[in-house]
Amino acid sequence: MKSAKLFLINKIPRKYLIILSFLFVKIFSIFFYGHKFYCPICQKSFWKFFDYGRPIRKNVLCPGCLSLERHRLLWLFFKDKTNFFKDNIRLLHIAPEQAFYKKIKKMNNVDYVTSDLESPLAQVKADIKNLPFDDNEFDVLICNHVLEHIDDDKKAMQEIWRVLKPNAWAIVQVPMDFSRIKTFEDKNITSPKDREKYFGQHDHLRLYGLDYKDRLEQAGFKVDAIDYLTLLSDNRKKYLALPKKELIYLLRK
Ligand SMILES: [Zn+2]
Incomplete structure (x- = not known):
């Protein structure tokens, strides 16, 4: 059972x-x-x-x-290394993860906006390549595990950059192959079966490598790739069931 x-x-x-x-x-x-x-x-x-x-x-x-493991790691990172719980912020959360959504909704310091094409948690139904928000509107943006589904991920990155205020920060995580220097994409790989084989999931359009940072920088961001796991003890990592490997990309406009 x-x-x-x-x-x-x-x-x-x-x-x-x-x-x-x-x-x-x-x-x-x-x-x-x-x-x-x-x-x-x-x-x-x-x-x-x-x-x-x-x-x-x-x-x-x-x-x-x-x-999941990566959500718990990010939550610790938000607490430890950002103003997420301290300052009054206007936050755009694209493809809102339920685990975060429930908690953030209750935070008095957060002016919380959610957006997605189809998620039932999204207030604003929108395409990430054409966001219906003004330039320089948000203090913080979270958009995890979305770009690997987007054909023109550069356009999506530029939109994220556009809606952020100067000096605002964003977390835009993607599934990564850390053994890969260069992102693997091939427009001829289109069947769900092949996409799963080469990109790791039936609806992923590429498999990001360590040049993910370069792609973000080309879209205009200042990027820190932070190995936050190395700051935590083995016991803590086990107790909180954290990822085996994850780099947190902290983006600034
Ligand atoms: Zn939980």
Whole structure:
């Protein structure tokens, strides 16, 4: 029964997990309550996290808020290294992750705007290549795991740059192959099966390498690639179920 349930969770696209989760996270939180893992976003502890991903990763999806490893890492980073919880900010969150959304909505210092083409969490339905916002409008922008789905990612980066105020910052993470110097893309790879094989997921259009930083700089950003994981102890990384490897790209206009 348990393995059937975990299998099912892994098969459901995250878009639908968002809707289902509102019904189930409360039940999961009770069922999974324990002391082996802790989620810094929903601030609950569990005896296990859900297994998730392709290939499947053990203990990665928080039963309390559906955060993954990278979300928990970013949340720590926001707290430790940015003004996210301190200053009054106008925030644009593109493709809002549910784990963040629930918490940010309750933050009094954040003037919170969400945008996406289809997410039920988005207030403003919009194409990232043509955002319906003024120049210099936002203090902070979050847009994770979106650009790998966008044909003209340069245009999307330029739009992100445009709507940010001078000196504003953004987090725009993408799935990466850290062994790759140069991003791999090939417009002839179009079938879902081939895209999964070469880019890692059926609807990804490229596989970013370490030149991701260069691409962002070409769009106008000042970029710091921060290996924040190296500042955390092994015990903490295990307890919070953080990524094995992740660079946080902190972009400034
Ligand atoms: Zn959580």
